[in-house]
Amino acid sequence: MKIVAGIDIGNATTETAIGRVLDDGRVDFISDAIVSTTGIKGTSDNIPGIFNSLNKAMEKAGLDFKDLTLIRINEAAPVIGDVAMETITETIITESTMIGHNPRTPGGIGIGVGIGTRIEDLHEVEKGTDVIVLIPRDMGFGESSERINRALSEGISIKGAIAANDDGVLIVNRLKENIPIVDEVTLFEKIPVGMLTAIEVAHVGAVVEVLSNPYGIATLFSLSSEETRFVVPIARALIGNRSAVVIKTPKGDVKLRSIPAGEIQILGEKNRLKVNVDDGAKVLMDAMGKCHPVKDIVGEPGTNAGGMLEKIRHVMAELTGQHHGDIKIQDLLAVDTISPQKVTGGLAGEFSMESAVGVAAMVKADRLQMEVIAREMQEKLGVPVEVGGVEAEMAIKGALTTPGTDIPVAILDMGAGSTDSSLMTRNGKVDLVHLAGAGNMVTLLIKTELGLDSLELAEDIKKYSLAKAESLFHIRHEDGSVEFFDKPLDPKLFARIIILKDEGMVPLHADLSMEKVKFVRRKAKEKVFVTNALRALSQVSLTGDIRGIEHVVLVGGSALDFEIPQMVTDALSQYGVVAGRGNIRGCMGPRNAVATGLVL
Template identity: 60%
Template sequence: MTVIAGVDIGNSTTEVCLASIDPGGQVNYLASSTVKTTGIKGTLDNLPGVVMAIQEALEKAGIQARDLSLIRLNEATPVIGDVAMETITETIITESTMIGHNPATPGGIGLGTGITTLIKHLPAKNKGEEVICVIPAEVDYEEAAALINEATARGIQVRGAVAQNDDAVLIVNRLKGKIPVVDEVSQIERVPLGMPAAVEVAEPGQAVQTLANPYGIATVFKLSPEETKMVVPIARALMGNRSAVVIRTPRGDVKERKIPAGSLIIQGTKHKETVDIEEGSEAIMATVKKLAPLADVYGEPGTNVGGMLEKVRSVMSSLTGQDRSEMKIQDILAVDTIVPQKVRGGVAGEFAMESAIGLAAMVKTNRLPMEQIAAQLTRELGVKTVIAGVEANMALQGALTTPGTAKPLAILDLGGGSSDGALITRDGQVHAVHLAGAGDMVTMLINSELGLEDLNLAEEIKKYSLGKVESLFHLRLEDGTVRFFEKSLPPQLFARVVIIRNGEDMVPIPAQHSLEKIRNVRREAKKKVFVTNALRALQEITPTGNIRHLEYVVLVGGSALDFEIPGMISDALAEYGIVCGQGNIRGTEGPRNAVATGLVLSFLDGKG
């Protein structure tokens, strides 16, 4: 009896199918396992994860490594999620002439302008002077209110205030004349004194008007047209905010250097074309489609995209030991996105939303790293290890074990880094394609668009549904339904948007975004990546290029388990009259384990 382990090294997980094959060719499946992939797919760093996955399967089957006859690996083509999937935009590095801020609890209402003055210096001011008070943390709200009231009584025009503590409402409640007060300015020591400033607070539910408008800022500070251009990022950062502070800093502080987003040079097998990033993802992907299959992709030197792609080559070169010049990018996926860009000169981490392009790059390497993994596995486990097949072809064989499937059949293998498509015809011919961009890119887009700076949190937002805790005893789910609880929920969840894991566990999202905004970002990110790649893959594997000629599509891979992605793809394919659904590998595994199962089955006919 021959015992075989099929090992699928993916971008996110490593899966094993363990099976015995009797002399008559009968396959008996013994066990499966799934562990997190260690390192970047297709490198020697994968080895610990592979060993762990094999050992887990062996334990489930109750056998030892010495009982294994053969280990069969997939050909792993890396998609560098944590390196290649960066956001490309035009970065403006500047010491702005303005700074802005928007706390959660401002006080007062209206617009006030004056010269920034430390509150302790108010007694030295003259009658009739217009000032904006700067209140550091050591001055509490009672002392601040007393000093402002005293100055006002002497005829000093206190038009507004900026406070370091969370004291705005407490200060305003103690003033004889109400003024706009913006608090929570964490870096108040950076607020320049003796400079013209404007403070604006809108009514609850409203947004600032003057300071969210570059021409409004220009009016307040009497700016020239050139200076007005410089405050556009500030105005954009303050749009939709209830409160804002803008302070004019001294002349000479303005320094601007632009790092352009740049252009992509896309090289096909016969000719190449250049596409400017500013033309957007649609123009980029149209060029990719026209020149497919790609020989390589470069970025314009000295630009954001040029630096990103060179970083990809550098990282892969160091991981695989291959020369940098041998690193060829065989596919890219570009999607339009919106990202928060930090406004330089801010006193509390202000951001402006900027249009950008998200890129996923697939790097074609030689078989050397996989051969090194195979050789090391042979040494460690004492079991012959071979590189057995291309992922898409193996996934097809695995998918055909789904009950109710038969040739001809198309599959979409939706993973963490790549989306593979394959079609097997009635006579057994296989057409396959391997595309950049999958679950990891969705996570990157969610992380970027929501400004989370936490990929683990973005991953959870991708995987689970949302809710809003409206009281300590009830939760409104994202579909509008309400859940009630007999016991009170933890107080830290009150009025927060939460991720609902496994129906019960609730994780609060720290970002100040509405449930609707987070849900829309999540769904749009999935559509941009998975629906786009599903249609790309099916067009490429269909001999005629017409998707309508397909009848059945089976979804496999880890991302096919997602609670939204299969439905989105099914909806997109419904207009073509295609039957689409999740696979159930071997009738037991769901959409997982297709490649690993295919690696075992391909041993029987010598394919792959």
């Protein structure tokens, strides 16, 4: 009788399965464990995580290391995801042209155009001159409203106001006439005085329409067609705002600078193709298909794409001790996305939504590197350690322990960094493929498109459903259903979008609608997992056609997601393929497939 441990090193988790191999060859599984992976997959940094996972499984089984006959680890291919920007028009607003801004509670409603004038200088304004009043930080709403009322009664034409403090509503409530007031202007001191200024405040629930339209700005400032072309980035940055400010001087200048994303060269065994990232993800992925199988992928030096791919090589060379030139990128997933780009010189940190291409790249698995990890483990534990096989092949052996499965069968192993697929035919022959892009890529897309500060928050949005706290006693789930509570909710949740985590409700502190967050989350999952599922299965299919595959078992951590399996199942049903979430050994769900396969 032998006791064998199988350890699957993934991008996010390291899983262990321990089995007792009986004399007749059958395997009796006695323990399992899962921990977070340490370091980048496929490097020596994985060893602490491997020991942690193995220790947990051994304790659970009540065994010592001396009881182990053999440890088998997978061949691990690292995957690194990043966003390579498409050509971005970087908008730089100089001192003479400024934009803003989107406070939660501006005052009044409408459009005002006039010369920017300090409130203390109102008495010097000539009759008949339209003015926009500038109210400094050190003046309260009482005094400022009193001064504006006095000026109005003296016949001064006040068309609107810009306030440094959050006083817009308080001021407008005390005025004789309703004027638009934009408040909470962070960079108030940078506003040029004596310049033609336009402000717009929309109704509650509405957005600005004139200052978010290039021709609207052109009308207010009497711009020529050439000048109108230069205000397009300003208008774009103001789309979706409830209030807006545009200030122009005679020397107004908006600089446009293009940041090239660059070319990516795909080196296949038979074809070599160059693709400009500006052409978008579809063209890039079509080129990947034409160059299959891919030997290496190279980016153009001095560009976003080139820098990103070279950074991947550099990181992997440092971690593995290999020469920079020996690191080969074997696969790449590109998806179109949108990235908020900061507008330099705005009044309150404005952003303009720009097109981008998200890229996940996979470095070719190096068995030698895994042998180094195996040797180091063997020295420390005194137990034979061997590199057992590639993930996709091991996963199919594990997946076949799912009740109701039989060969021929295909699996989709959907993890954090890669989507692996393998197909076992009736004669036991296995075809397999490893593709870049999985759960981590989805998290990155959610973070990028929603403009979030943290990957942890993006990860929570990916993993959990949403709701909105409509009162202290009920929430409305994202599917429209309502849930009531006997005890009042935490007041911090009221009127906010909340993430329904297992440990409780977490408010989302971002100015986003539930519909937008849900749309971005689902679209990101679709772009990565549905795309990769179709790509992977067409590559392992004997005919190159997914329709030739009958059954697909979904395994891996991402198969536990509350949306992804249904999305993939729906997509595959259009090809007549039966797909469903695996249940490894009849008790593990879609987890532990590779570790189980390593033991078998």
